[in-house]
Amino acid sequence: IGTAKYVGISLKKLIKDCGGLIKGGKHLELYGAETYFKNDEVMNYLVSVPWSKVKANEVILAWEMNGEPLPKIHGYPLRVVVLGYIGARSVKWLYRVKAIEDPSLAPVQSKEYLYFNQQVGKHNQRPTDGIQIQEMPVSSAIMSPWTKQVVIHNGKIRCKGWAYSGGGRWPERVELSADGGFSWYAVPNKNLSEKHKWTWRTWEFDLPCDVEGWIEIVCRCWDNSLNTQPLNIRAAWNWGLHVTSSAHRISVYSINKTRALTNQRLAKFEHTGAPLAPLTWPEEFQTQSWEEYKTYWKENDPRDVDD
Amino acid sequence: IGTAKYVGISLKKLIKDCGGLIKGGKHLELYGAETYFKNDEVMNYLVSVPWSKVKANEVILAWEMNGEPLPKIHGYPLRVVVLGYIGARSVKWLYRVKAIEDPSLAPVQSKEYLYFNQQVGKHNQRPTDGIQIQEMPVSSAIMSPWTKQVVIHNGKIRCKGWAYSGGGRWPERVELSADGGFSWYAVPNKNLSEKHKWTWRTWEFDLPCDVEGWIEIVCRCWDNSLNTQPLNIRAAWNWGLHVTSSAHRISVYSINKTRALTNQRLAKFEHTGAPLAPLTWPEEFQTQSWEEYKTYWKENDPRDVDD
Numbered sequence: 001i002g003t004a005k006y007v008g009i010s011l012k013k014l015i016k017d018c019g020g021l022i023k024g025g026k027h028l029e030l031y032g033a034e035t036y037f038k039n040d041e042v043m044n045y046l047v048s049v050p051w052s053k054v055k056a057n058e059v060i061l062a063w064e065m066n067g068e069p070l071p072k073i074h075g076y077p078l079r080v081v082v083l084g085y086i087g088a089r090s091v092k093w094l095y096r097v098k099a100i101e102d103p104s105l106a107p108v109q110s111k112e113y114l115y116f117n118q119q120v121g122k123h124n125q126r127p128t129d130g131i132q133i134q135e136m137p138v139s140s141a142i143m144s145p146w147t148k149q150v151v152i153h154n155g156k157i158r159c160k161g162w163a164y165s166g167g168g169r170w171p172e173r174v175e176l177s178a179d180g181g182f183s184w185y186a187v188p189n190k191n192l193s194e195k196h197k198w199t200w201r202t203w204e205f206d207l208p209c210d211v212e213g214w215i216e217i218v219c220r221c222w223d224n225s226l227n228t229q230p231l232n233i234r235a236a237w238n239w240g241l242h243v244t245s246s247a248h249r250i251s252v253y254s255i256n257k258t259r260a261l262t263n264q265r266l267a268k269f270e271h272t273g274a275p276l277a278p279l280t281w282p283e284e285f286q287t288q289s290w291e292e293y294k295t296y297w298k299e300n301d302p303r304d305v306d307d
Numbered sequence: 308i309g310t311a312k313y314v315g316i317s318l319k320k321l322i323k324d325c326g327g328l329i330k331g332g333k334h335l336e337l338y339g340a341e342t343y344f345k346n347d348e349v350m351n352y353l354v355s356v357p358w359s360k361v362k363a364n365e366v367i368l369a370w371e372m373n374g375e376p377l378p379k380i381h382g383y384p385l386r387v388v389v390l391g392y393i394g395a396r397s398v399k400w401l402y403r404v405k406a407i408e409d410p411s412l413a414p415v416q417s418k419e420y421l422y423f424n425q426q427v428g429k430h431n432q433r434p435t436d437g438i439q440i441q442e443m444p445v446s447s448a449i450m451s452p453w454t455k456q457v458v459i460h461n462g463k464i465r466c467k468g469w470a471y472s473g474g475g476r477w478p479e480r481v482e483l484s485a486d487g488g489f490s491w492y493a494v495p496n497k498n499l500s501e502k503h504k505w506t507w508r509t510w511e512f513d514l515p516c517d518v519e520g521w522i523e524i525v526c527r528c529w530d531n532s533l534n535t536q537p538l539n540i541r542a543a544w545n546w547g548l549h550v551t552s553s554a555h556r557i558s559v560y561s562i563n564k565t566r567a568l569t570n571q572r573l574a575k576f577e578h579t580g581a582p583l584a585p586l587t588w589p590e591e592f593q594t595q596s597w598e599e600y601k602t603y604w605k606e607n608d609p610r611d612v613d614d
Contacts, residue, residue, distance in 0.1 A: 222422070
């Protein structure tokens, strides 16, 4: 995911200039010069968008990206940009636009980018069982820390990430959990990048975490329609793997410097130059001397009970 | 929730006829003749909608509902209908429209209908901590059976309900689970009412259920942006209780007639005229005779082991 600034012309205006749609045109088929193979056939990259989307001035033909002529890789000389839809509709190297009555039967439109129900498997998927993906649901991800990372912190783990919602909606709130999704902290507004239609927001946050050991950090987003993400992948998994927008979960190993013992221990690791990671590395020094061990049991209840 | 057909005029056209917005107007404040008390003050019902919503022709002033003059209770002679927004913005008994620079400070707009984060409680809620609710997230509910109902069925439980999504989005798929949300069945398209923008869809479905006893039926919806609902209320609960759109869960007591013993037993209940419900009712006849009991243990392993 990224966000670019395009310059171009609204496809609606172009069509109006050409005299408008005739003969029951309700969808615009967009042809890219790119070719690809499918079922032993060579064909052009081809999809369609509904006229209602074009009519809303949300489909543009662009020749400039981020203040410069469109790079070749982004579709020079002319590409489509369909605001708020999946990228598959934003055809590059555009060479033809055709008005048709029904959504395109081209495979990218009719047989790929489908959202199936959980019980539709590889063995029985029919294209009509899937929803044709256009707008994306609300989604988000943690970019830092990485999963399996050992994180040394002062009771708060610095997290960074992004959040997005399709169809011109935008993230209104991002929440993080350090306990697998039981309690949630809202990222303060000042820690979110500016909000706009058609674009993501990045965020950063010091997530409170008192515990040590393996923890699960989860992030989720609420958009301006108050939609949010499924919390578990199983609740959203579907054949084809498209749009599995469930909350991003990462496992990190928390080492909390606000704990005196942890701090002492870290100092010792540093002093001796011993590596802390990988966690499976055998340690060069013990956590307790035999003296400390014996003193403890002298001052505390013995392990066994006499009578 | 309901769906009506309104006749009226687009507020956009009216404003254009009056010369358009001047002096930096960006929100339209809508005054209803209705009055109410708040903090020892009497005031009119008052909210605002952004100009962008008006500009999209999605705010109308209506005088007719379902082919008849607006009923008094629905705002006669003139009400606002804001398509795809919460009902609180569709002001009844409209008597004034005012262009303002920022969203209205009237309490309904600024201090009520807010969506708080889970950790914002009664003791510390500040209006700016909440998202002003406009479009609703995707939601759904089971209308039949009712929670706590005893359901006698043939391996499939007939369920009925509705599904909705705000902002002009619509339900694309409704799913039901008879095992608390582990496995999901999609309602076939023919069992959903027709789809339109700005309105709900009703559905019915024979939900497969083999087991007997207390089960949890869950329903959830995916809208055309592929957004879905939080599965548990705890994941969505917030102070103010607005928009807790988590999946609807009901507990029903399943009695499965495809089981031979269940069928025999039901016949006996019917034969003796004994009531089946309430389930706590003492039964008038035993499930096994002493003879059946003894025969069983003669033919099967004894309860105790000799050596």
